Amino acid sequence: MAEQKTSSSDELRIALLGAGAQGQVLMNACLKIPNVRFKAVCDIWEAYNLKRAQRMLDKFGHKVNAYEDYRQMLAKEKGLDAVLIATPDFWHAQHTVDCLSAGLHVYCEKEMSNTLEGARQMVRAARQSRKLLQIGHQRRSNPKYVHSYKRLIQEAKILGRITTVNGQWNRSLQPDNGWPKGSSIEPSILKKYGFRSMEEFRNWRWYRHLGGGPVVDLGSHQLDIYNWFLNARPNTIVASGGIDYYDRRTHEWFDTVLATFEYETTFGKVRAFYQTISTNSNQGYFESFMGDQGTLVISESGGRGAAYREPTAPEWDKWVSMGYLKAPTGEQKKPQTDAVLDVRETVSPPSFELPVKFDDPYHKPHLDNFFNAIQGKERLNCPAEVAYETAVTVLKVNEAVETGRKLTFDNQEFKV
Amino acid sequence: MKQSWSKLLFVFVCTVLLMSCQKSSEQQNQQPAQQTPQRQQAAAPAQGIVQGQSSGQTTSQPGQTTTTAPAGQAANVQLVQLDIKLPKPMFVGTPTNIAVLNLEKPLGKPRPPFLAPAGTRNVAFKKAVSSSDEQPVIGELSMITDGDKEAAEGSFVELGPKLQYVMIDLKARHNIYALVVWHYHKQAVVYHDFIVQVADDSDFISNVQTVFNNDIDNSSGRGVGKDMSYVETSEGKLIDAKGVQGRYVRLYSRGNTANELNHYIEVEVYGRAVQ
Structure with a gap:
């Protein structure tokens, strides 16, 4: 049982460790949570990230101390309740362990770590410290996902027997990240923190010793949903991928990956497909759960989220009347009658949109959950043990691509 | 026979x-590729501008503007296509939740050419910029008119929350035919209460004219806007200024769908000095 905040004050005093792009996403979401006060910020890029974060927080009335070295921050900032960690993946384990050891609750961005050993250290540190560790798989707190899982899949069982999952995150070509002239970090500082160059610092996600590449950066969010919604861990994986497009000298991880998982669930076998493409954004990103009675297509993207009833399935009127689904609008498309081949098309199913309206920043509900858990009001939606299972699932994809063989998950792999 | x-x-x-x-x-x-005679305006009524010595008749509806030149003067004005250089597209990072009323649908194809009288150029280039936020979060105000339209770090200025404006002094009165504005195109975001005004004085008291306003509920107190909100892209937002005259240009905004801050990468003001 983790220790909760015992102070009489409702105010939570926090620090941000890592003020780059993702750190700013967390900062902006936290600024919408009334009882959270930033007290310190830390980033090794003093001339840009650190300056920007400190000035920005100042604009919102949060006077913060700024640090380049997180150890110095932990030594000097004695009134903190929690730390948000948004540093590159290869720093997550060290930062999390040190912050937990300093008696602070930790919200750490996904992926937990770029190595399973690092992720295991984080789980153990959370247990030993009796502090909370929430991993940033923010869909776990997203009202649309929570509604889909609890109401549609678990309670209403509208999909019937789930047989297949399909998901993707396709992105357009992206230029490498640069940096403003005159703002480079000193080589000695870069070396101190594990980077060989400024270019590597700014594009760490592509390097093998620093991150996990697109399938870890993007797929991690979605494969986490596969495990959650299926209430299972995969048994096997086979994957294909490669550095097909980008310069291999500066892009060490695979730009294109297609993986197939097999799950043995309580309701039978499920095959789950996942792809990430870094050269074309067609169809964007979504997860699709398919059963013998319906399909659920869901995405963190605001405009997506609907269920489709199979023609042979019972009516969903009950769930519409209960407010679990919106009534379908528009006419059903009829199968083509002039098809040359006998394709035996079925009628396109009607679309039942999800009734959940969600206008907040995507990360806010997950941060709300973390802060509420610190105050003893809720349980964490993505504690270390749960995120560890996702890390095992995700990191195995790169291994499967590397070996080119079908790999098996040992059930013990998912436990620490 | x-x-x-x-x-x-x-x-x-x-x-x-x-x-x-x-x-x-x-x-x-x-005909030269970049020059389009007046009589071709009918082919692109929403984009073409004909400005005589006195104002033409302009009618506006959401998403559509038609300008008719004063009789007897239009034929003397030669229109040319504005040569707007675009930066490279750059959508990266975590997507943001966009829920905005009155949001225009993406065109789905490159913007059609914009025609303005010959001699029209970007008169904002390297001109002085001031702001309601004199201490930006990051970046310099001079970045707004430095010609760098990339979305990378070091190419944009970030201003504080709430309603903020930047003001460009064109140093002389100009006929302004178009503005192209890049707030921040590294993410698909929408800026709230985006208002563009032109005036003769820096206090915006004399000859104040609004050329764009998507503040549909007047929450920023500068009048009810009828223009649509839009998603930022590397193409920037082209605003038809219909040849209004003025020396100072102010651009207001009140945060965006990703955060409460205000950003500018570049603002171009296409015009000609008033003779």
Whole structure:
């Protein structure tokens, strides 16, 4: 049982460790949570990230101390309740362990770590410290996902027997990240923190010793949903991928990956497909759960989220009347009658949109959950043990691509 | 015999008409690529601008603007296509939740050419910029008119929350035909209460004219806007300024769908000095 905040004050005093792009996403979401006060910020890029974060927080009335070295921050900032960690993946384990050891609750961005050993250290540190560790798989707190899982899949069982999952995150070509002239970090500082160059610092996600590449950066969010919604861990994986497009000298991880998982669930076998493409954004990103009675297509993207009833399935009127689904609008498309081949098309199913309206920043509900858990009001939606299972699932994809063989998950792999 | 003559006459008339059409087509094809005569305005009524010495008649509806030149003056004005250089597209990072009323649908294709009187150029380039936020979060105000339209770090200025403006002093009165504005195109975001005004003085008291306003509920107190909100892209937002006259240009905004801050990468003001 983790220790909760015992102070009489409702105010939570926090620090941000890592003020780059993702750190700013967390900062902006936290600024919408009334009882959270930033007290310190830390980033090794003093001339840009650190300056920007400190000035920005100042604009919102949060006077913060700024640090380049997180150890110095932990030594000097004695009134903190929690730390948000948004540093590159290869720093997550060290930062999390040190912050937990300093008696602070930790919200750490996904992926937990770029190595399973690092992720295991984080789980153990959370247990030993009796502090909370929430991993940033923010869909776990997203009202649309929570509604889909609890109401549609678990309670209403509208999909019937789930047989297949399909998901993707396709992105357009992206230029490498640069940096403003005159703002480079000193080589000695870069070396101190594990980077060989400024270019590597700014594009760490592509390097093998620093991150996990697109399938870890993007797929991690979605494969986490596969495990959650299926209430299972995969048994096997086979994957294909490669550095097909980008310069291999500066892009060490695979730009294109297609993986197939097999799950043995309580309701039978499920095959789950996942792809990430870094050269074309067609169809964007979504997860699709398919059963013998319906399909659920869901995405963190605001405009997506609907269920489709199979023609042979019972009516969903009950769930519409209960407010679990919106009534379908528009006419059903009829199968083509002039098809040359006998394709035996079925009628396109009607679309039942999800009734959940969600206008907040995507990360806010997950941060709300973390802060509420610190105050003893809720349980964490993505504690270390749960995120560890996702890390095992995700990191195995790169291994499967590397070996080119079908790999098996040992059930013990998912436990620490 | 009479029938044969009729047939011959018919063939002759058709041949003359055909040759006439071909000649006209060839003449059109020989026009310089960047110059479009006034008579072609009808082909692109929403984009073309004809400005005589006095204002033409302008009608606006959401998403559509039609300008008619004063009779007898339009024929003397030669229109040219604005040569707007675009930065490279750059959508990266975590997507944001966009829930905005009155949001225009993406065009789905490159913006059509914009026509303005010959001699029109970006008169904001390297001009001084001031702001309601004198201490930006990051970046310098001078970045707004430095010609760098990339979305990378070091190319944009970030201003504080709430309603903020930047103001460009064009140093003289100009006829302003168009503005192109890049707030921040590294993410697909929408800026709230985006308002563009032109005036003769820096306090915006004299000859204040609004050329764009998507503040549909007047929450920023500068009048109810009828323009639509839009998603930032590397193409920037082109605003038809209809040839309004003024020296100072102010651009207001009140945060965006990703955060409460205000950003500018570049603002171009296409105009000609008032003679």
